Amino acid sequence: MRAPAPALDSLQGLALGDAFGDRWFSPRVDEAAAEQAARIPRPGPWKWTDDTAMALVLLRHLGRHGGVHQDGLAREFAAAYTAAPHRKYGPSMHQVMRAVQAGADWRSVTTAMFGGQGSHGNGAAMRVAPLGAWFAADLAAVAEQAGLSARTTHSHPEAEAGAVAVAIAAALAARSRGSAAPGRAEFLQEVAGHLPESDVRSGLRTAARFPAGTTVRHAAVVLGSGAGLSAQDTVPFALWSAAGALDSLPDAIWETLGGWGDMDTTCAIAAGVVAARTGLADVPATWLEAREDLPAWAAPQP
Structure with a gap:
């Protein structure tokens, strides 16, 4: 199954931001x-x-199955990790991926992390924007599929909320293609409205109340910008940044970078969302030449 154009655009943007x-x-x-x-x-x-390695696995999985099949997706994540463990996976993901590749059930592995609390890291959110763009016509399906994808590696409600938030944001961005971009506050409030009670939702609602002219540094201080590697201190900032630059992928990446923190992940999230709307049309050719290539199947449709 060929991925929809917004999903491929989102993947390309995510990889560029990453x-x-x-x-x-x-x-x-x-x-x-x-x-x-x-x-x-x-x-x-x-x-x-x-970020990109797992997004590639996720999008290819959707192309094969049309939706998330958790057992298969967990195995595919682990196989991709084993083939290229140098891709800067987080410490907990090394444990999860090695255990799953060795034959352990992903459910028991993910629920046992951090003393049985599960991981609320930002890894489920960083890879999911293309999924949101894929299912953009049905926001209920976006939330459902994002949650399924998150739970294969992160057994924690905040990690799942972060993934759903990013996927919904990418879906809304894709749905707005060809029309005026929504306002920042409106966009963030709509995303928050699709989330369960969580710190991620609270962070998005805080971000939506920031006055016009709020600086990137202020937003990063209040919301966090991924220094803690958690969904709740990564997703609200990345989506606030994306929501303020929905018409320019380069602007979104530069602005997100200014929050510092977990820069590959915040830029990947913001760029994956914005590219679902804009594609790569305004990206300097030199940027695309500098970025590591993606597989041929991931090329945007002409």
Whole structure:
């Protein structure tokens, strides 16, 4: 099954944001601030990380099955990890992926993490924007499928809420193609309205109340920008950033970068959402040349 154009666009944007953001971890953030303010990109090559690796698995899985089949998806995530464990997976995901690849049941593995609490990391959210764009015509299906995908690696309600939030945001962005972009507050409130009670939802509602002119740094301080690697301190900021730049993928990436924090993941989330609306039309050719290639099947439709 061929992926819908917005889903492929979202995947391409996610990979671009991921690879772009990952280049800014060295040198230190305080030394890079002037370059970021002047919008001077880092030289290539820009290698993508686990954000993109898992998004590729997820989108290919949807192409084969038309929806999330959790047992198969968990095995496919583990196989991709085993083939390329260098993609900067988080410590807990090393444990999960190795156990699943060794034959353990993903349910028992994910629920046992962190003393039986499960992981509320941002890994389920970072990869899911293309899924939201895929099912954009049916927001109930977006939420359901995003939740299914999240639980294969993250057995925690905040991780699931983060994944649903990103998927809904990407779906709304895809649905707005060809029309005026919604306002930032309106967009964030609509996303929050599809979530269960959670810290992620509270963060989105806080973000929606920020006055016009709120700086990226202020938003990052209040919402968090992924330094804790959790869904609740990553997703609200990334979606606030995306919601303020729905008409420009480069602007969304630059603005999100200015929050620092977990830059590959926040930029991947924001870019995956915005690209579901814009595609790659306004991305400088030099950026795409610097970014590591994706498989041929992931190319946007002409």
